[in-house]
Amino acid sequence: MANGKKHLRQELGILSVTSITAGIVIGAGVFIITGIAAKYAGAYTYVSYAIGAVPVLLVGLSTIMLNLMYPVEGGESYVYPTRVVSHYAGFLSGWAMWMALIGPVAITAKAFIMYVNALPGLETKLNIVAGAVIVTVVFFIINWLGIRTVKVIQNILFLFMVAGLAIYIILSLPHLNAEYISMAAPKGFSGIWKGASLLIFAYAGLTLAADLGEEAKNPARTITWGVSLGIVVPAILYVASAFVSTGVIPWTDFAGSDAPYATVAGKYMGTFGVTFVILVAWAAILSSHNAEQTVGTRILFGTSRDKILPKAFTVINKFGVPSNALILTAAMTVFLIISGTIQLVAEIVVAMFLYNWIITHVAVLMAPKTQSELFEKAPFKLNGWKAIVPVAGIIISVALLIYQGPKALLYSAIWLAVGSIFYFTGYHSKKEEV
Template identity: 30%
Template sequence: MKKLERDLGLSSVLAISVGAMIGSGVFILPALALEIAGPAVIVAYALAGVLVVPAALSKSEMATAMPEAGGTYIYIERGMGPLLGTIAGVGTWFSLSFKGALALVGGVPYLLLLFDLPLKPVALGLAAVLILINIAGAKQTGRLQIVIVVIMLAALGWFAAGSASGVTSANYASFFADGIGGLLAATGLVFVSYAGVTKVASVAEEVEKPGRNIPLGILGSLAFTTVLYVVIVTVLIGVTDLTSIAGSVTPVAVAAESTLGEFGVIIVILAAILALISTANAGILSSSRYPFAMSRDKLAPPSLSTVSERFGTPVFSITLTGAVLLVLIAFVPILDIAKLASAFQILVFGLINLAVVAFREGSTEYKPEFTSPLYPWMQIFGTITGLLLLTQMGSVAIGGAVVIIVGSIGWYLLYVRSRVSREGAATDAVRRRVGEDILIETESMIDDSPREVLVALTKNLDSDREQSLISIAADLVRPDDGRVVAVRFEEVPDQTPLTENIAMQSSSDISYESRINSLSAKFDVDIEADEIVSHDTKHAVVNFADNRGVDSIVTEHEPLRLRSRVLDDPIDWVVRYSPCDVLLVDNLGYNRPEQVVLSGGGGPYPPPAVNVAEAIATANKSDISLWYPADPNETDKYRQAINDYRIALSEMLPVSVQVESPRADGGRPSNPDVVVRRGNVERLRSVLSNDTLIFPRPGCTTITVYPHNAGQSRLIRWLFERLTF
């Protein structure tokens, strides 16, 4: 495989980065931002430059770790996975497309100062020419880019030096008249001025000494450009009446006319046209490569990565990008174009910061030559401040960001997910962190056995099934010398008053209490018998558990029949509103089990289920088998994380543990005596669940554990668990 020669030194890196930034940020946006923040736009440019620093540091780090030809999308997709990679690819594509449109819509007015022509037709014509140039394969060379940068800097330097003497301090009066809201809104608007700061990462493979030259080039160009913007905007405001440039389509030319005369105006016009057309061409070239790269990664249709045999360029990708560009120029106002370009760039820069965290915390091999200082606080700062800016930019920017996110998620679900099995470093990092948290909770729960368990007898059971339920509860409380409360719940019609006659014990009740008392000696556990008569069994069970403060409820629950699905099953209600964990037992007999199975859907086993399985296995000196579904699509990272979790869990449990997966025919890998599995309240009344599909009716007693909802933190962890496992 051929490698690119590393022949780009620090000066070339600086030229590429500076050239990618200077354009609309100085020739167009100052006038638009002035209408929002007044003279405080000077601070807005400085603040925007500061807020770009976290993304610049993050991109520098990733570029030195992966110095390959590519763009922002590549880093985010590898770090955050295909879903966020899709959002980043689409967001960057639109951001660059909007920036190209902004350059043309904002650059043409400078041209019209020399020629009396209609604005939009000229902008559309120039866009069409640039699209055809990109399709044909012609592009600006590095030498031409340096020439353009030199001309721009010379013109801007001449403008600043020649106009400085005409600065009037009165023009800076009422500096913060529009308040912090106006300042932040203007900062968000001009944020796109710094979008090109990380463009050098796309040629990182060609940079010599990347660990030194990439961060120095990116940060040096950012500092230089920030100072240049602040100086130019300060002079721009100081030499002209604000009303004459606020909202002007050619603010630099207006200022040059008042200080440098007609010749100065011509120089500024030529520099602006050259810079903005160059920016537009670079925008088309860069943005069209994102659908191309996404297509190669199967995140977009394969036609977008097809390279024309005649031109050697991705014609479909360029054509699609060009069509978007033409629509923007024709129908979207310039202020909205600027806001949307900045909004998408803020979104992408936020993902860049998160990608660094993903690489650092994940198990992916990641060895950057340069590391961002103040990690992870720098990345957190960049992400939070980016979101803050978005909230201050108005409904257009927020709406655009939401549309990009929602649309990208929809595209991922409908097109990408079935075609791509990759996962990012972030998924692995979050997965391992979730697994570690679950192991910590599991260990804590094993050390803290239930002290009191309620056995809720809600139907007439024979003595064997009754004894099985109490035996399970006894095994749970025995390690902590706890107590079992066996309560027989009887329901009477609403029209029957609850009188003393109803509450009088029958011979059946006396026989029941006698049986329970005899079990106390047999199981060597304190067992208390009781009977409760009520109009509503489900409420009586929950009220008793709440008032008594029991740690768990054990009750029999057969697989749901059609009647219970239609008419509702009282046990369903108990599970949903119980103040503690609920163990639903599909009771097929329980007598000193030799093999206890923990059944799961592929991720970590819930701590309450592990606690139950461990207590039963310890009480009966049994083995535990970990059942898990075999997934042919699981990644190596997923498989390794699951294996590490199971090894740690096995070492934690005081009994013998083995791991098994289902047979290819869907049958059981072994013949257990008891199966303990996770319960999902939302699927309690579903016809099919994951476990039902994998292990249908295992032929033995099944205990389904429904953990009590401990609040929002558990819900958040459950969401992370579902996303990563």
């Protein structure tokens, strides 16, 4: 292999990248976190979703620009800030993103079991923790078998999920109740903003298509379209599904359910409808879980290949998968399943994503000076008046970051501190040339 470096197979087209990217997003975020956000935003949860789309759109534009400069594995999370800002900033960005993906893997595993328990007529409820561990192990095996296996399963789950959510939205429209739609937000605009800060979780994976750059065919075109479509599809589904959900039943009932979308379906669809919505939820949650294991492993692989983490995590099995990185990612997932509540883990995840997004925007602002030659060759630039994109992205990301819970901010700071200690005490190395 060229230059003695280990490289991954180029197997992914636009549909695969889009389905993996949107699959990370349309999972526990919409089927579980929406209910938590409704406790703060009430019937205006759909407004929270619309607000949450703004910083995602901004970081999506920044990511596209950087990807056209560096279409490689570990891109948005690690390579971009490493090459443009500093090696340390890049490491911390990748370190944050690894946690930001492990958390959702744990949440989606739990969410799947919660929706299993919502099946009509199920008398014996499954243990959520034990069931979530089993789900993690099953998809660990799927990911072990390689990216080709992952993409086939991912495409099927993704297409079924999008079609199912669209059907849910359309069938819910005739049952909207004007009284429910007009109910006041329980905490006013502050609650709507808090809801938006939580629902960043639901959007957070949109830029992660960049981390599949090395496995994409024609990375510049594929990743650009993957990120763009990954923003549009979930945003439309999120706003529409939140609007109809809190319009069919009171937001208090929606927020108080472990399986809120199944509760809405039960209002007018009967047993068949509830079962259908649960199947859609399963597809969404499992596609999210599958994609997060895939990309989380690649972030750890990319960081280790750059000699900051032990080289053991660059080992690739016969299926072309970073096997040791996958094992550690799955092990950390099991730890979070056992130890964390859904809201706390979600807030930590959002904090890590927002930190990463801030660094991404900083990289865009610094690129003309630190990587002038590559910047000039990029077909898409955010300079001149267009620099308002990264500047606005930084401001909005900071404003949303401070709305995470104090425990989440404390644990996030500890995680970054541990990463800093690790970086400076043994694995800091000369950066890899791209």
